[in-house]
Amino acid sequence: MGVNTYSLSLLLSLSMGTISLSQVITSDTYFYGQSPPVYPSPEGTGSGNWESAYQKARSFVGKLTVEEKLNFTAGTYVNNGCSGNIPPVERLGFPGFCVSDAGNGLRGTDYVSSWPSGLHVGASWNKDLAKQRGIQMGAEFRRKGVNVLLGPVVGPLGRIAEGGRNWEGFADDPYLSGALVQPTIEGVQTSSVGTCVKHYIGNEQETNRNPWTNDQGVTVEAVSSNIDDKTMHELYLWPFQNAVLAGSASVMCSYQRVNNSYGCQNSKTLNGLLKTELGFQGYVMTDWGAQHAGIAAANAGLDMVMPSSDMWGDNLTIAINNGSMEASRLDDMVTRILATWYQMHQDESFPHPGIGMPSDINAPHQKVMGKSADSKNILFQGAIEGHVLLKNTNNALPLQSPSLVSVFGYDAQGSDHLEVAIDGVSKGTALQNSTLYVAGGSGANSAAYVDSPIDAIQRQAYADGTSVMWNFYSQDPAVDPTSDVCLVLVNSYSTEGSDRPGLTDDYSDTLITNVASKCSNTVVIVHNAGIRIVDDWVENENITAVMFAHLPGQDTGRSLVALLYGHANPSGRLPYSVAKSPSDYGSLLQPSQPEGEYQLFPQSDFTEGQFIDYRAFDASDITPRYEFGFGLSYTTFEYSSLQLQKTNKPALQYPPTADIVEGGNPHLWDELMTVTATVQNTGSVDGNEVAQLYLGIPNGPIRQLRGFDKVTIASGKSETVNFSLTRRDLSSWDVNAQEWALQEGEYEVYVGQSSRNLPLHSTFTL
Ligand SMILES: *[C@@H]1O[C@H](CO)[C@@H](O)[C@H](O)[C@H]1NC(C)=O
Ligand SMILES: *[C@@H]1O[C@H](CO)[C@@H](O)[C@H](O)[C@H]1NC(C)=O
Ligand SMILES: *[C@@H]1O[C@H](CO)[C@@H](O)[C@H](O)[C@H]1NC(C)=O
Ligand SMILES: *[C@@H]1O[C@H](CO)[C@@H](O)[C@H](O)[C@H]1NC(C)=O
Ligand SMILES: *[C@@H]1O[C@H](CO)[C@@H](O)[C@H](O)[C@H]1NC(C)=O
Numbered sequence: 001m002g003v004n005t006y007s008l009s010l011l012l013s014l015s016m017g018t019i020s021l022s023q024v025i026t027s028d029t030y031f032y033g034q035s036p037p038v039y040p041s042p043e044g045t046g047s048g049n050w051e052s053a054y055q056k057a058r059s060f061v062g063k064l065t066v067e068e069k070l071n072f073t074a075g076t077y078v079n080n081g082c083s084g085n086i087p088p089v090e091r092l093g094f095p096g097f098c099v100s101d102a103g104n105g106l107r108g109t110d111y112v113s114s115w116p117s118g119l120h121v122g123a124s125w126n127k128d129l130a131k132q133r134g135i136q137m138g139a140e141f142r143r144k145g146v147n148v149l150l151g152p153v154v155g156p157l158g159r160i161a162e163g164g165r166n167w168e169g170f171a172d173d174p175y176l177s178g179a180l181v182q183p184t185i186e187g188v189q190t191s192s193v194g195t196c197v198k199h200y201i202g203n204e205q206e207t208n209r210n211p212w213t214n215d216q217g218v219t220v221e222a223v224s225s226n227i228d229d230k231t232m233h234e235l236y237l238w239p240f241q242n243a244v245l246a247g248s249a250s251v252m253c254s255y256q257r258v259n260n261s262y263g264c265q266n267s268k269t270l271n272g273l274l275k276t277e278l279g280f281q282g283y284v285m286t287d288w289g290a291q292h293a294g295i296a297a298a299n300a301g302l303d304m305v306m307p308s309s310d311m312w313g314d315n316l317t318i319a320i321n322n323g324s325m326e327a328s329r330l331d332d333m334v335t336r337i338l339a340t341w342y343q344m345h346q347d348e349s350f351p352h353p354g355i356g357m358p359s360d361i362n363a364p365h366q367k368v369m370g371k372s373a374d375s376k377n378i379l380f381q382g383a384i385e386g387h388v389l390l391k392n393t394n395n396a397l398p399l400q401s402p403s404l405v406s407v408f409g410y411d412a413q414g415s416d417h418l419e420v421a422i423d424g425v426s427k428g429t430a431l432q433n434s435t436l437y438v439a440g441g442s443g444a445n446s447a448a449y450v451d452s453p454i455d456a457i458q459r460q461a462y463a464d465g466t467s468v469m470w471n472f473y474s475q476d477p478a479v480d481p482t483s484d485v486c487l488v489l490v491n492s493y494s495t496e497g498s499d500r501p502g503l504t505d506d507y508s509d510t511l512i513t514n515v516a517s518k519c520s521n522t523v524v525i526v527h528n529a530g531i532r533i534v535d536d537w538v539e540n541e542n543i544t545a546v547m548f549a550h551l552p553g554q555d556t557g558r559s560l561v562a563l564l565y566g567h568a569n570p571s572g573r574l575p576y577s578v579a580k581s582p583s584d585y586g587s588l589l590q591p592s593q594p595e596g597e598y599q600l601f602p603q604s605d606f607t608e609g610q611f612i613d614y615r616a617f618d619a620s621d622i623t624p625r626y627e628f629g630f631g632l633s634y635t636t637f638e639y640s641s642l643q644l645q646k647t648n649k650p651a652l653q654y655p656p657t658a659d660i661v662e663g664g665n666p667h668l669w670d671e672l673m674t675v676t677a678t679v680q681n682t683g684s685v686d687g688n689e690v691a692q693l694y695l696g697i698p699n700g701p702i703r704q705l706r707g708f709d710k711v712t713i714a715s716g717k718s719e720t721v722n723f724s725l726t727r728r729d730l731s732s733w734d735v736n737a738q739e740w741a742l743q744e745g746e747y748e749v750y751v752g753q754s755s756r757n758l759p760l761h762s763t764f765t766l
């Protein structure tokens, strides 16, 4: 680096440091117009399969007084444990409803299950399992009298590697995220519980997600995610489109700003993208306390404020009377809300709202069973399939009747108090004193029990006649040199409200290398709520195996033991890229901070466009430690016979015009091409393979995931894997035409085991 570069950066940092007050932007008016106005707010049409629900809702709304209507538009305080409540209209037999956290299972109550978290589902790459989880989880919410499940999460999409809520979502990829959110929503709503897909939209960091008052008493506004239209469609809106296609009852608008307009009053994202382009029929609910405008928010497309509103109420009536809001807007809000209640058949039979949600589980209350024996296999299989085996040398795994297993690390043991199970782990660092099975904040869930790793290891030892030694607390434990294997369990914690302090932690890394220095067969297991860098030790020859165990929920111990002992074959694949060094994530490692003239209005410019995670590594030719889609099995697979077949649907540049229904133009889902390949299990045990299809769309990133198929293949056998490519899968967003457009030129198609192990390749033009 030359002297000039140095002095330039010095100069820049000086001028930033000494920026004069007059240069600091102090008024929001500076940003006006950055988000285009889209008015009026589109009314729900009742299109598609919503017709009957809308008819019933309209008829019901016709019977309501204005005051009664207002009660639907904001939550109210009820002495129960629900996150929010809509009050009843007793005169018309409407019981009100209860909405509660969150997308990974119910929080803060008894007799429910701790499910695998979103990221764990992402790592399973299993659509059927995602649907079964949704069905069973939804059934628990229903039995507890919860009408709306506040999830699932497809925003954040993992743009920021240290993002504090990435673990609540499925993957750092819009296609995988969309493919898993759809069956999740279908599953939950099959059980008559509405979903509230969140956080809409551009909610990619926790830092400055809300406004705050600095020590000079000046308000610092929430961070603005500045996203161009193409990136919006091709990344962030993509999985929300799947969620709307699946019929999500509601959408939660997010805390932060988009193009400097708050998420819950942005007419372009709410009226424009969601209610016009995607044809959304449900209602928009605020995140808790995310309302920052009164009438303006109503006109921008917001339908319901949670947990209560100090801006709406009677002010909506005043606004209607003075002409600043149409009466039809209020009717549309209530119609949308009631239509979802009918659409979920909650009018037919539904437990009393909040019946299983006591305000205090330690005070007298009715026993209401949420969990059911029907979910046992789904909890267990879900826990198994989100584990990703990253390294396995010297046939370290599966374990073969070891005579001595030594266990180290704080993450091996169960917690010593119930609150951990109820609220999720509540300590704020990467270091925990108990196993991490769900991360923290509103996405945590309550467990029926927690089967810790050490409990499950001891049970297996009992069955096998194995000796077990352990030390949970020492960072440099003594090791019996005759140990057949040393298991080291650590974790990487995360919680809502803050971004993660880093992708490594010194305590755990030192513990791991200390054990490895004394044990030539060291197996590392990391319960990680997001990306974890492993380069400090992963190449150590004494570390023979590494497993990312993610966040399995209450069956954590037994699922881990099933995998370690080969009772189950690992089949998880990474839903994100693991870099060699944190700096490989570049400007997407850490959240944006308020700075310079924007210190009162923090800006996050999404100038990287589509190039997050593997798209960025591919574009910059950075070799990750473990690429997106990677994961080992106890068997091996071989790929052959790639075949491409066009369907008889015409490959017109733009989708044929059609009435917009839920999910947008229905022609986006036309299947234009099918791809098949043969996968053979060439190893000696049965296993599940996740066959992955990546497309190089002309004028787009080198490779983008556009299909996957998880198949069980018996040892020695072959299966055909199938991929269906829709019009949207093959298109790029055309900003001028405001349409999805097929591209001229040669498409590349790759099929294989991960984003960088793609033995089959072909090309085609449309
Ligand atoms: C944000 O601004 C960009 C650039 O002008 C524009 O392409 C995009 O549509 C805007 N999006 C929203 C939601 O305002
Ligand atoms: C609105 O809800 C409140 C409870 O939050 C209730 O006291 C009130 O009577 C309701 N208003 C009408 C008009 O139903
Ligand atoms: C109406 O709005 C004003 C100003 O935001 C607020 O002080 C008042 O509480 C609101 N009224 C109701 C009934 O919500
Ligand atoms: C109409 O009423 C609303 C709600 O009180 C208020 O915010 C707005 O300023 C009023 N507009 C006019 C033109 O009086
Ligand atoms: C974990 O618990 C042990 C025993 O109570 C204690 O000595 C240790 O400091 C704790 N560690 C952490 C990181 O809290």
Ligand SMILES: *[C@@H]1O[C@H](CO)[C@@H](O)[C@H](O)[C@H]1NC(C)=O
Binding pocket: 516, 517, 518, 519, 520, 540, 541, 542
């Ligand atoms: C591997 O373990 C053996 C003891 O089993 C030890 O002597 C050796 O130094 C270790 N190697 C490393 C790289 O830690």
Ligand SMILES: *[C@@H]1O[C@H](CO)[C@@H](O)[C@H](O)[C@H]1NC(C)=O
Binding pocket: 709, 711, 719, 720, 721, 722
């Ligand atoms: C893929 O399609 C072929 C032909 O339709 C079918 O025989 C096969 O079972 C399918 N494979 C899977 C995994 O669904």
